[in-house]
Amino acid sequence: MARYGAQFGPDVTFLGVPPCDVTDPGSLAGADVVVVGAPFDGGTSHRPGTRFGPQAIRSTDYLAHDGSRPHLALRTDALRDLDVRDAGDVEMPPGDILSSLAALRDAVAAVSRAGAIPLILGGDHSITYADASGVADHLGQGRVSLVHFDAHADTGDLEFGSLWGHGQPMRRLIESGAVRGDRFLQIGLRGYWPGPETLDWMAGQRMRSFEMTEIVARGLDDVLTEASAIAVDDCDGVFLSVDIDVADPGHAPGTGTPEPGGLTARQLLDAVRRLARDLPVVGMDIVEVSPPYDHADITAALANRVVLEMLSATARRRLDTADDAVGRPRWDPALPLLSGRDPQGPAAGQPG
Numbered sequence: 109m110a111r112y113g114a115q116f117g118p119d120v121t122f123l124g125v126p127p128c129d130v131t132d133p134g135s136l137a138g139a140d141v142v143v144v145g146a147p148f149d150g151g152t153s154h155r156p157g158t159r160f161g162p163q164a165i166r167s168t169d170y171l172a173h174d175g176s177r178p179h180l181a182l183r184t185d186a187l188r189d190l191d192v193r194d195a196g197d198v199e200m201p202p203g204d205i206l207s208s209l210a211a212l213r214d215a216v217a218a219v220s221r222a223g224a225i226p227l228i229l230g231g232d233h234s235i236t237y238a239d240a241s242g243v244a245d246h247l248g249q250g251r252v253s254l255v256h257f258d259a260h261a262d263t264g265d266l267e268f269g270s271l272w273g274h275g276q277p278m279r280r281l282i283e284s285g286a287v288r289g290d291r292f293l294q295i296g297l298r299g300y301w302p303g304p305e306t307l308d309w310m311a312g313q314r315m316r317s318f319e320m321t322e323i324v325a326r327g328l329d330d331v332l333t334e335a336s337a338i339a340v341d342d343c344d345g346v347f348l349s350v351d352i353d354v355a356d357p358g359h360a361p362g363t364g365t366p367e368p369g370g371l372t373a374r375q376l377l378d379a380v381r382r383l384a385r386d387l388p389v390v391g392m393d394i395v396e397v398s399p400p401y402d403h404a405d406i407t408a409a410l411a412n413r414v415v416l417e418m419l420s421a422t423a424r425r426r427l428d429t430a431d432d433a434v435g436r437p438r439w440d441p442a443l444p445l446l447s448g449r450d451p452q453g454p455a456a457g458q459p460g
Contacts, residue, residue: 113196115147117163121194122229122415124173128193130215136222140190141419144219144228145197146212146393150205151234151274153267155364157398161408162197162229164399165415168408179420180445182381184427186419195219200231205272209238216242220391225422227415230395232364233262236349237277237284243347243391244286252390253291253343254281255335255383257376258351259298259367261317263310274364274396275301282313289313291343293335295379296320296354299367320369328375336386345390348383348418350376352396352411360410362402373410377417384421385439392418 111129113119121127122143128135136142145162152158167173175192178185186192198215200208212228212235219226220243228239236256244252256262256278263282264275271280278294281287289310294317310317316338318331339346357366359373371379383389397411428438 111196112199114145114163115197115199116160119196120163120167120173122166122192123169123177123187124175125187125192125194126175128195130195130218133218133222136193136219136224138191139193139222139224141192141227141422142219142222142224143192143194144212144215144226146200146228146231146235146239147197148200148202148205148208148212148231148235149398150203150208151232151272152364153273153275155398155401157400158230158232158364158396159202160399161231161395161397161411164402164405164408165229165394165397165411166194168405168412177416177420179416181441182420182424182439184420184423186416186423189423189427190419192419205234209234209272212238213242213245216391217245220246225389226391227418228391228393229415230393230397232274233258233349233351233395234272234274234277235395236393237280239391239393240281240347240349241284241286243345247344247390249285250288251344252287252347253339253345254287254293254347254349255339256292256294256349257296257354257379258294258349259296259353259370260351260365261294261297261302261306261310263306264302265306265309279309287347289315291338291341292316293339294318295331295335296323296371298369328371328379332379332382336383339387346383346387348380348389348392350380350392350394350414352394352407355410360407362398362400362407363396364398364401376410377413380414381417381421384418385425389418389422
């Protein structure tokens with residue numbers, strides 16, 4: 109089967125990286141990261157539109173889409189230091205959640221089996237069931253921990269008469285055995301859902317859920333330290349799932365279920381960067397970007413940068429842990445921007 113391309117809009121790749129096809133193992137060979145679009149919003153309970161999220165995340169950037177993005181702080185160009193390819197969208201029939209999730213799960217598993225990190229652009233949060241399950245199909249049931257950024261726990265059971273939707277994927281993942289409850293870390297929860305019965309179920313699964321009040325009281329860095337320690341204990345890899353509504357609606361208005369009082373854009377980017385640099389990430393998704401409710405591309409731009417932070421930090425991690433890195437100074441976040449640069453290097457105004 110030939111590459112499907114884009115389900116909605118033109119077939120563009122993430123910032124100009126080379127295309128590939130998940131149905132062609134040869135086109136995946138040697139890839140470090142494969143971007144997969146999941147244009148599905150059939151699990152949405154409130155404001156729809158996330159089917160257009162993959163297109164917006166791929167293309168919202170004021171710089172040239174030339175397959176290059178040097179990171180000022182991390183001193184790496186993830187789109188060149190890593191072999192990043194874009195498989196286009198998975199065909200996900202609107203209104204058919206079960207067949208859509210099955211097709212996505214197969215695509216993610218194919219990427220994982222090829223030795224690449226699947227990076228999925230959603231889509232509503234129902235897709236995380238397929239994303240994390242696809243990675244677990246390759247690495248082993250219960251062998252992948254999950255760090256989940258979200259305003260909502262997404263651990264509902266029967267919602268609107270259905271077991272499937274964007275408020276239930278985390279319960280379905282734990283019930284299926286793909287991810288263990290005691291290796292499920294949630295960051296940024298707040299608001300007025302779920303209720304006590306669901307919270308009791310979560311406690312029974314030994315989930316660790318950091319509500320915003322605890323994050324404010326302890327500090328985000330302390331929370332990330334605890335979450336990281338749990339995530340790498342007795343697991344073979346970490347899956348990051350980022351619901352853009354973990355950010356305050358002032359920083360991410362274009363989403364289906366906005367909840368005031370969330371992380372700032374700066375906090376979210378720093379957190380994703382830290383986790384991708386410190387942890388063995390084996391998969392990631394970014395979900396719930398709804399362009400019809402966005403303003404001036406604020407939400408799409410943040411999601412695009414979340415993806416770039418994950419990629420850039422992964423590239424930095426590989427550089428710092430490579431065999432030839434022994435004896436070489438590791439990256440230091442306190443390093444001044446121009447420290448160690450040759451004043452006789454590239455001409456002023458050009459990247460170095």
